[in-house]
Amino acid sequence: GNSVTQMEGPVTLSEEAFLTINCTYTATGYPSLFWYVQYPGEGLQLLLKATKADDKGSNKGFEATYRKETTSFHLEKGSVQVSDSAVYFCALSANTGRRALTFGSGTRLQVQP
């Protein structure tokens, strides 16, 4: 079946540091890949997505590239802010059938001033 593996948190960084959150996946076929963010006390929000190999999703300074050869979709940001503190979920959706999302375990990011 499909699965998503994320690096465990929490990740604690100082403001303006570089962020990488690793995500690898196992899936049949060619899934779509997503990063969702959950701010404290709020629901999940789509951060970015990529639907085919070599696509790069980007939003709010975050980027992730769909790497089929390494089955990865690592999230990066060049300079984090305190407001980026949240839980980040990597997810995939099969491009056939029900298209339900399979989530990774989530990575909590804490950015300190």
Next chain:
Amino acid sequence: GAVVSQHPSRVICKSGTSVKIECRSLDFQATTMFWYRQFPKQSLMLMATSNEGSKATYEQGVEKDKFLINHASLTLSTLTVTSAHPEDSSFYICSASARDRSTDTQYFGPGTRLTVL
């Protein structure tokens, strides 16, 4: 656009009672709605998938008689937790995929925190 609401946001009930949670797509028609459950500091686990006008598809291990899902229209799905028990306490989240947009993107509601006493 692509806003999904849930009601109520929080509910506390006594053991043995039933609780209904509504999920609405406010500005789009949802082809499919999904219900997830999230335990504290854990990821989301898919409970069921529902399409308008048809029976929901439940994930393995989810009791369909306990978690009743109704998808009456293209903008509304409901989850009813029947005869709730303390172990049903959790954060329930719905999502919807839009009929006229990329069907591989889901838009999430803010979640409903259920506490069963």
